[in-house]
Amino acid sequence: MPTKIEPTTDTITIRLLHFAMNREMLGCAEERMTLPAGSAAADAWAQLVARAPKLAKGSRSQMVAINSRYATLDQPLQDGDELAFIPPVSGG
Amino acid sequence: MPTKIEPTTDTITIRLLHFAMNREMLGCAEERMTLPAGSAAADAWAQLVARAPKLAKGSRSQMVAINSRYATLDQPLQDGDELAFIPPVSGG
Amino acid sequence: MVHVKITEEVITAAALASRVRSDADGAIVSFEGVVRDNNAGKGVSYLEYEAYAEMAEREMAIIGSEAMREYGATNVAIVHRVGRMEIGEVSIAIAVAAPHRREAFAACAYTIDAVKERVPVWKKEQYADGGQWLGSQAEDKGNPALAVLSAEC
Amino acid sequence: MVHVKITEEVITAAALASRVRSDADGAIVSFEGVVRDNNAGKGVSYLEYEAYAEMAEREMAIIGSEAMREYGATNVAIVHRVGRMEIGEVSIAIAVAAPHRREAFAACAYTIDAVKERVPVWKKEQYADGGQWLGSQAEDKGNPALAVLSAEC
Numbered sequence: 001m002p003t004k005i006e007p008t009t010d011t012i013t014i015r016l017l018h019f020a021m022n023r024e025m026l027g028c029a030e031e032r033m034t035l036p037a038g039s040a041a042a043d044a045w046a047q048l049v050a051r052a053p054k055l056a057k058g059s060r061s062q063m064v065a066i067n068s069r070y071a072t073l074d075q076p077l078q079d080g081d082e083l084a085f086i087p088p089v090s091g092g
Numbered sequence: 093m094p095t096k097i098e099p100t101t102d103t104i105t106i107r108l109l110h111f112a113m114n115r116e117m118l119g120c121a122e123e124r125m126t127l128p129a130g131s132a133a134a135d136a137w138a139q140l141v142a143r144a145p146k147l148a149k150g151s152r153s154q155m156v157a158i159n160s161r162y163a164t165l166d167q168p169l170q171d172g173d174e175l176a177f178i179p180p181v182s183g184g
Numbered sequence: 185m186v187h188v189k190i191t192e193e194v195i196t197a198a199a200l201a202s203r204v205r206s207d208a209d210g211a212i213v214s215f216e217g218v219v220r221d222n223n224a225g226k227g228v229s230y231l232e233y234e235a236y237a238e239m240a241e242r243e244m245a246i247i248g249s250e251a252m253r254e255y256g257a258t259n260v261a262i263v264h265r266v267g268r269m270e271i272g273e274v275s276i277a278i279a280v281a282a283p284h285r286r287e288a289f290a291a292c293a294y295t296i297d298a299v300k301e302r303v304p305v306w307k308k309e310q311y312a313d314g315g316q317w318l319g320s321q322a323e324d325k326g327n328p329a330l331a332v333l334s335a336e337c
Numbered sequence: 338m339v340h341v342k343i344t345e346e347v348i349t350a351a352a353l354a355s356r357v358r359s360d361a362d363g364a365i366v367s368f369e370g371v372v373r374d375n376n377a378g379k380g381v382s383y384l385e386y387e388a389y390a391e392m393a394e395r396e397m398a399i400i401g402s403e404a405m406r407e408y409g410a411t412n413v414a415i416v417h418r419v420g421r422m423e424i425g426e427v428s429i430a431i432a433v434a435a436p437h438r439r440e441a442f443a444a445c446a447y448t449i450d451a452v453k454e455r456v457p458v459w460k461k462e463q464y465a466d467g468g469q470w471l472g473s474q475a476e477d478k479g480n481p482a483l484a485v486l487s488a489e490c
Binding site: 017019020021023024065068069070084086087088089090091092 | 386459471
């Protein structure tokens with residue numbers, strides 16, 4: 001398990017949303033996560049995979065959304081951001 | 093005016109339907125026409141054009157239908173056939 | 185299954201969608217032709233449609249069968265309204281069901297193209313200053329034999 | 338105008354058609370995605386759809402704008418249903434109005450293609466013997482950076 005990081009001015013807290021197979025593997029639809037300031041989506045994903053290793057299989061097919069917009073893995077997160085990993089979509 | 097042909101065993105009588113601009117130029121939607129046996133749609137058209145010369149302008153764009161099916165101009169007509177000239181269609 | 189009708193009643197694609205669907209279909213594509221307020225910029229007041237109804241229904245049935253055979257549609261419904269229609273009213277409604285969307289789109293587009301090309305229906309546009317049958321300005325493309333004939337009269 | 342919605346209610350394209358039409362439009366093309374009883378031959382009992390609703394509505398609005406700008410649609414409406422759906426129920430309804438039919442067909446086909454490609458909605462097929470999220474078998478095409486990362490964990 002990753003070390004729990006206490007909120008300080010050097011940390012950010014984000015809202016994470018989980019959907020579809022991700023939600024089922026993680027066992028929840030929504031959570032808060034505290035990360036070191038300057039963290040990106042990739043850092044949050046690493047924490048999720050550490051907790052639910054089955055997620056790793058889908059790593060290469062996830063898209064990233066920050067505040068309801070497609071984003072890149074390396075975009076720095078801001079405190080209060082809403083982050084979601086988007087497994088392959090199948091709407092329509 | 094073409095000579096009126098009296099019905100005999102050597103003649104056929106067909107039902108002619110007129111649509112759209114044809115109907116307006118001819119002043120009727122339906123008529124009977126008696127023709128010599130062996131006549132084709134082209135012969136009926138000639139009679140119509142003689143009666144309403146304005147039809148001539150559209151001669152090259154008419155299609156022919158015999159008994160509700162597209163047909164050719166030279167197909168011999170049978171007694172009792174329903175003949176229609178189909179000006180350019182504009183449905184939809 | 186092909187359903188066709190020429191009617192004077194108000195029509196909608198919605199009324200056709202449930203007719204065409206079967207349990208193996210994943211896509212329904214519908215087309216509605218609607219009376220526009222202009223044609224190439226000229227203001228249109230209303231339209232009048234006229235049909236050779238019996239033949240039109242026969243041709244629409246043939247077109248529907250072609251859409252099934254050649255484009256993979258499961259079922260096709262085509263209804264064409266005749267008589268006077270105001271701006272915004274539906275003159276033709278088509279619904280096509282197919283297992284997948286590409287077949288449904290292709291079959292529906294084929295159907296309306298074919299209807300416009302060969303179903304005996306005519307449209308008269310009414311303007312503030314008169315009316316005109318559409319197609320009457322169409323380029324000659326038909327029967328050269330008739331042209332010769334009429335030249336003789 | 339673009340109208341979009343993610344909803345748990347029953348949806349139909351019919352309810353959208355009147356929303357999209359303007360007096361200059363001559364064509365309305367609609368698409369309904371319907372729950373099929375099979376996928377590649379395997380029997381399906383019912384479907385469950387899940388969406389990232391806020392983002393899905395945002396993406397659908399962008400897609401609708403693209404359909405207008407790039408394909409000449411006048412107005413576009415897109416509604417996607419979520420929750421459990423039985424065979425024959427409509428999961429997505431799209432209606433597109435345009436002055437002429439080719440634009441309406443192209444814009445509607447573009448819209449459903451784009452929705453399937455990038456709107457965050459997921460479908461779980463339920464069979465007699467279990468369920469499966471679709472897309473989970475999709476080929477890798479995403480973020481190589483994540484693969485490296487996860488390999489480290």
